[in-house]
Amino acid sequence: MFEKLIAGVVANRWEDWQFSASITRDTARGRRFKSFGSGSLIAFPWVTIYNEHYIEIGSDTMLGPYCALSAGMMPGQECVTSPVVKIGDRCLIGRGSGIVGHLAIDIGDDVWTGHHVYITDQNHGYSDIHRPISLQTQPEKPVVIGAGSWLGTGTVVLPGATIGKHVAVGANSVVTGQLPDYSVAVGAPAKVIRRYTPESGWKPSDEFSNR
8 A cells, every 4th residue: 555655646747747847838849849739748758859949830739758859950940931830729749759851841720640650741762773872862841741630559650741631540550642631641651542532421432443
C-alpha cells in the first residue's frame, strides 16, 4: 500500500514537472516561434527543435513528447520561405513524430496523427551513381495536409504530397501524391480505397473494387 502511494506521488510530480517544462506561447522558447497560439503546447521532452522563427503553430494544438520540429537542415539556416512549417488550430501530433520542413509544409486545422508519423518536403536526389547520395541535390516540393484529416501511426508523408480535407490515412502508409477530400487511403504508396461524394455517399474506389 505504501509503495503504491509513493509511486502515485512520484508519477503526479513527474506529470506536473513535465507540463511545466513544456513549450507554450508564454515560455522563452515559445516566443522564438513566428507565431504560437494560445492553449498550444509542445510536450516535454522533445527531440529536436530549431529555426522556430520559420514555424507557425495555431491555437489549442499539442505536439506529444519526443517530437522533432524544424525548418531547414541546421540551426541558424536562412530559409527562402516563411513560414516554412505551418500547423493549424486544434491539431494533435502524436508521440515521437517528426515534422521537418525546408520549403513549405502546411497542416490544416483539426489534423490529428498517431504516434511516430514523419512529414517532410525534401527528398534526396540520385542522378549521379558515382557520388554519395548525401552530396547530391535535395529536391523540395510543398506538402499540404487538409483540415480535419487523420494520419495513422507510422505514416510517412513525402515531398509533393497533397492530402485533402477529412482524409483518413491508414497506419504505416506512405503518401507520395494526391489524396482527394473525404477519402480513406492505405498502403505504400497510399492508395484510395473508399471515397465519399454527396451524390453517392461512401463508395469503394474503382481500382480497389476491381481487385
